[in-house]
Amino acid sequence: MEVLRIAAAGAVGYLFGSISSAVVVSYIVSRKDVRNYGSGNAGATNMARLFGMGVGVATFLLDGLKTVAAMALGRVIGGYEGFLLAAFTCLLGHCFPVFFGFKGGKGVSVGAAIGLMLHWKVFVIIVAVFFMTFFITRRVSAGSVMCAITFLPAELIAGFRDLPSLALGFCAGALVLIMHRGNIKRLLRGEEKPFKPRRIRPDRREKSK
Numbered sequence: 481m482e483v484l485r486i487a488a489a490g491a492v493g494y495l496f497g498s499i500s501s502a503v504v505v506s507y508i509v510s511r512k513d514v515r516n517y518g519s520g521n522a523g524a525t526n527m528a529r530l531f532g533m534g535v536g537v538a539t540f541l542l543d544g545l546k547t548v549a550a551m552a553l554g555r556v557i558g559g560y561e562g563f564l565l566a567a568f569t570c571l572l573g574h575c576f577p578v579f580f581g582f583k584g585g586k587g588v589s590v591g592a593a594i595g596l597m598l599h600w601k602v603f604v605i606i607v608a609v610f611f612m613t614f615f616i617t618r619r620v621s622a623g624s625v626m627c628a629i630t631f632l633p634a635e636l637i638a639g640f641r642d643l644p645s646l647a648l649g650f651c652a653g654a655l656v657l658i659m660h661r662g663n664i665k666r667l668l669r670g671e672e673k674p675f676k677p678r679r680i681r682p683d684r685r686e687k688s689k
Contacts, residue, residue: 482558489554489562490569496550497573497590500580501542502527509535515583522577523585525620528677536677540589543574547593564648567594571652575659586659588624591631591652598645601638606630618674621663628656 502522506514509531518526524543528536547570554566570590577584596603606627614623632649640646657664666672 486558486562486565489558490565492553492557493550493566493569494573494578496546496553496566497570497575498577498579498584499546500574500577500584501539501546502585503577503580505535505539505542506531515580521585522580522583524589525675529675533677543585543589544593544596546570547574547590548597551594551597561644563597564644567597568648568651570594571655575655586624587652587656588627591627591656594648594652595631595634598635598648599638599640602631602634605634605637614675619667619672620675621660621672622667625657625660625664625667628653628660631656 500522502514502524506512506527514526514530515522518529520526524536524540527539547567550566550570551563555563558565571587571594573584574590575584575587576582592603592606595606609630610623610627612623613626614620617623631653632646635646635649640649663672
């Protein structure tokens with residue numbers, strides 16, 4: 481029964497994660513699918529590039545709220561193990577949403593919310609690393625990559641020593657890095673563009689991965 485409860489928590493996390501805030505908000509704002517524009521990514525950064533910072537921040541917060549809800553329900557259903565599994569499956573659902581053809585975001589907003597739910601110190605560390613990297617490079621992807629790399633060390637700094645929590649940190653960081661593999665290649669080649677939030681006409685298809 482305990483295993484079933486933990487599995488149920490994981491299923492709940494995945495379904496919550498599969499609610500793509502970027503796709504929903506882009507349809508509300510423009511009746512278009514954000515995945516057909518800009519970078520083609522269903523995430524807060526692409527939303528900010530296409531519709532402005534306000535819409536990007538709203539998307540980020542909605543992704544964070546779904547993560548908080550998924551992890552909270554995961555704890556109720558499956559205890560601490562359910563809480564951790566729901567965190568990872570929410571991230572998995574965000575990246576590969578069943579409701580939207582398994583094409584979602586890259587996991588940064590969900591990863592930040594996971595950090596916050598685990599411990600405020602984890603959240604503060606990864607957010608500080610993100611902004612320091614971003615201000616130096618002006619590349620959101622660079623900050624995101626450094627957050628992913630920092631997640632597990634941030635857990636250790638915050639005092640986590642149990643294997644399930646550390647496994648979550650490792651797997652979450654690894655998944656975010658995998659989702660950013662194209663960005664990493666462009667960063668290494670010096671081809672990654674700096675972040676410039678703006679508003680463009682949503683009927684202009686400019687997919688530039």
